[in-house]
Amino acid sequence: MKKVRTRFAPSPTGFMHVGNLRTAIFEYLIAKHDSGDFILRIEDTDQTRKVDGAIDFIYNTLNLCNIHIDEGPNNKGEFGPYIQSERVHLYKEYAHKLVEMGKAYYCFCTEERLEKLRKEADENNVAFLYDGHCKNLTKEEIEEKIKNGEKYVIRQKMPKEGISSYEDLVYGEIKVENKLLEDQILLKSDGYPTYNFANVIDDHLMNITHVIRGNEYVMSTPKYNLLYDAFGWEKPTYIHVSMVLGSDGQKLSKRNGDASFMDLYNDGYLPEAVINYLVMLGWSPETNDEIFTMNELIKIFDPKRISKSPSVFDIKKLNWVNAHYIKKLESDKLLEITLPHLKEAYDLSNKTDEWISELVNLYKDHISYGKEIVEVTDLFFKENIELDSECTEFMSAEGIDNTISVFASEIENITDWTVENINTAIMNTKEKAGVKGKMLFMPIRIKVSGQMHGPELPNTIHLLGKETVLNRLK
């Protein structure tokens, strides 16, 4: 059996939203499931959209996600180059081969002419298809035009009747009438290939066995198959995957902010958690398990279980998955995803490393992503705390003032500032003020932190420091 080879083929835009990433993950898992190769190919045939540093950005993202590239621009490989702009001679060669075989033709139609046709089609409310104006030019006419310096493109010659069909691993059989297929452009007038053409040539030349991509290509796949047929090449297995939508039900886009992997990463989401979550979006395992390591995913991933319908990216579920991973984190890792955010938000110059570490660890079970540490710990950094209506209401209950003043004097008496002694102070307050449970803890918690929820009270008080606590109890 042929070695499985999949490819991730982004255009270098310097941006990757989670939908793209998910496709990359699927491609990677399918390859690795069968001990195959995962190839990175850069599709930069649109020279107007190039972005500097985009290739490093892609490597960076995949590295963070623990997705290993077997062949690509920065890797060795026998099928390179892996950047399409460095392969233009190949596309030209194959395009002209098709012309010789009579499967493609030169087209000298101008933008203006096409624009006019398009407008007409639009007015008549019919789909625009190139009319084949240049299909039957004679050899002499072509040579003449080229000699005159007329610009040309090369177009694929489509059959006008019959039906093309193919089998998609996710969508099943897809049938398209040939008369609906346009004589699409293979080679642009600037000599660069279109995506449609470069893709087919490269996938074949790079021995790609499984083509995994967004379902926006479902309809154009018959055109690609016609190309494979023209050359007599073996067609790959197609796996089209549905879209990932934002919470508004719309396609993810740059505008949707948090849809970018890098944004999530910068907010302190863990790549392995993001991967774990994304795989479960539009795919499900046979079991009820939901938390998987990359190796487990490789073992169990079956593309046939990819869903046909689009799925909504749900940050709440991601938060749950991410929180799950945070709970298992080592101290230094936890610090890594939280400290930068603390530094950015607060002045830590008079805090010791021990204090910061204690703080972060106290909140380990309380945050879903790194940056959340900021909002949840602001009680340690602000001068005055303000109570919301719920807190105020609770504090208006009878006897609260007494509890607070008893506790304040207990705190005053502590000489050795330890969690244990603080706990003792609380216990003493219980005795002396004659309150227990909620009526004991809640007033202190509210007075000291301004909140009704939070981690262990003695630890919180310890971190706040004696002076601050006494001030707040006043």
Next chain:
RNA sequence: GGCCCGUUGGUGAAGUGGCUUAACACACAUGCCUUUCACGCAUGCAUUCACGGGUUCGAAUCCCGUACGGGUCACCA
């Protein structure tokens, strides 16, 4: 507009003709636990699978139609 695809609870989803009076998870609600909140644990949350017909002894599962949503129809990928 033509063509293609989709539609199971607020969200992700299982389910491929009888085991489903529809799993599991997130979210939500309630209770238990912890001398407080949270964590954790437990329970509840779709009499029903967009809607309408049909096939069948039997349908979320098959067929037809309607509605809604998305994709596609570029010298963009």
